Amino acid sequence: MFKKAAVLVVSCGSVLVGCGTDPRSENQEIISNLIEAGFPAGDITVVEDSVYVGRDAHVTLEASREMLQPGEGSAEQYRTNNLVSHSVTKICINPTSTFNSYSQLSAGLDLAIANYNALGLTFTMARGPATGCSANITAQTTSGAGGFAGFPSGGLPYGIINIGTGLQSYSVDVNEHVITHELGHTIGFRHSDFYNQVISCGSGTNEGTAGVGAILIPGTPSTSTVGGSIMNACFRSTETGEWSSSDITALHYLY
Structure with missing residues (x-):
């Protein structure tokens, strides 16, 4: 194999974690996790204390946490927290x-x-x-x-x-x-x-x-x-x- 095509930087990131059993607290964590996982805020809705993406896909607290914890069998394409503004044309x-x-x-x-x-x-x-x-x-x-x-x-x-x-x-x-x-x-x-x-x-x-x-x-x-x-x-x-x-x-x- 040849040299890496980019320099590597190693440090720690953060995961948003909520607490308690109040559905509103859980939903806030789910929403935060979905946004960190890359879902647009406009695609996330709350209906009768349940969180959905794309209007019809229910997301549980456990599922939202898993999105932020990729393992060797989960290697989707990845981006950084920061992106280029759409004002840059x-x-x-x-x-x-x-x-x-x-x-x-x-x-x-x-x-x-x-x-x-x-x-x-x-x-x-x-x-x-x-x-x-x-x-x-x-x-x-x-x-x-x-x-x-x-x-x-x-x-x-x-x-x-x-x-x-x-x-x-x-x-x-x-x-x-x-x-x-x-x-x-x-x-x-x-x-x-x-x-x-x-x-x-x-x-x-x-x-x-x-x-x-x-x-x-x-x-x-x-x-x-x-x-x-x-x-x-x-x-x-x-x-x-x-x-x-x-x-x-x-x-x-x-x-």
Whole structure:
């Protein structure tokens, strides 16, 4: 296996826990848990002291707690607590001159930008220099064959992606994959196999919530598999650089 396609940060997150047997207290915890799990508040209703999502799916207190405690058999696509504000409509990716000097990295960036723009999201991406940018991300180089980035803050994407110059010896598709992956982190995606890096890396541990959250995205698969997502922790030399169906579902849900 090759290097992880993103830096890992380990710390502890929090789970909202209520107490008592008052149905109103229990329902408040259920609602809090559902919101933390990624369900829009507008999809949650209370009818006769019972909580429902999507108008017809009853959610018990136990079920809501389980949504916040994924195990190895529950590897949905995950996001951070913070996302990019929908007021951000154009994200400009500005490569450094050194980045541009690596032909495979440069070509991979164009394809990664095209990946996002093909989906009709709430934002578009553009290669800088460009005008009308709501947010900017610098694409710069680092050592090795992989990359790392960060997560959104204040409604803006993380401002830097670091891409390894060792990727120059890989296909354009692999470069497209890694750059698309790192851009995914800047808009709030966690690794799809964050709970067990062994799946894509062959070794590793649970990344935990990393202090930024690991909220499942409704509608994404219940298991993580090798090659099943651009957001897997590690990549292969055979990557195509294209979205999986679960990647598309996750992007459309959030943006």
